[in-house]
């Protein structure tokens with residue numbers, strides 16, 4: 001039977017790296033550390049087909065080598081943003097290996113917050129996680145996507161869901177006052193590779209949060225679209241944003257058997273099943 005490889009890629013995933021930055025300062029704060037942690041996926045495409053089809057490994061840069069490379073690059077790079085570190089990783093593999101055609105780097109940051117003003121103790125932030133993805137094809141400029149995971153937000157009113165499609169399978173009642181809660185994932189695409197990633201992230205997150213609260217929501221769908229528009233308006237460097245907003249349901253608990261009226265106060269919080277709503281919004 002004739003077969004052919006129509007796509008291949010390989011690399012190392014979840015290379016977790018932490019780095020202690022020791023910015024030089026005058027005493028007494030000479031040892032005020034910063035802790036940065038990132039998990040990196042790196043994938044290579046290029047002239048690797050013979051390894052799949054002929055057991056010929058001569059072109060294969062071992063995934064172990066990929067991992068080692070990430071530690072070396074972490075030493076040489078300040079890791080001042082996940083986007084810029086991702087770009088450095090992609091540039092390294094393209095620059096070093098002529099048979100690599102495309103590098104895909106995905107990065108997820110673990111944010112460490114300073115603990116009680118200490119110079120060297122930190123507490124892991126449970127909240128929002130910065131992410132980045134860099135795709136760099138030889139001869140092209142890198143495509144840089146910034147993003148975030150686990151932005152968990154809720155509003156206790158100013159949200160409803162009515163007039164949705166009626167048929168014999170519908171049981172959900174209209175509501176004009178409900179809890180809207182989500183654990184958002186966002187990914188924004190930079191129009192040009194060069195940008196102030198940290199400033200962009202700050203203005204995008206601020207715009208997303210402000211828009212979440214500033215309107216009456218007719219649905220997660222509508223709120224998602226408004227938030228995406230606010231992010232595009234707030235940051236001229238991005239041309240597209242994808243938001244994913246699972247609907248973390250808070251269902252009114254039935255207290256009637258216990259002779260109590262539930263005046264929109266007590267809810268059953270369910271993880272599964274959950275509504276899943278996503279859209280990509282482009283600047284026109």
Ligand SMILES: O=c1[nH]c(=O)c2[nH]c(=O)[nH]c2[nH]1
Nearest residue numbers: 161172218219220221247275
């Ligand atoms: O905002 C919502 N969008 C939906 O599509 C949906 N579906 C549902 O059951 N509840 C909700 N809420």
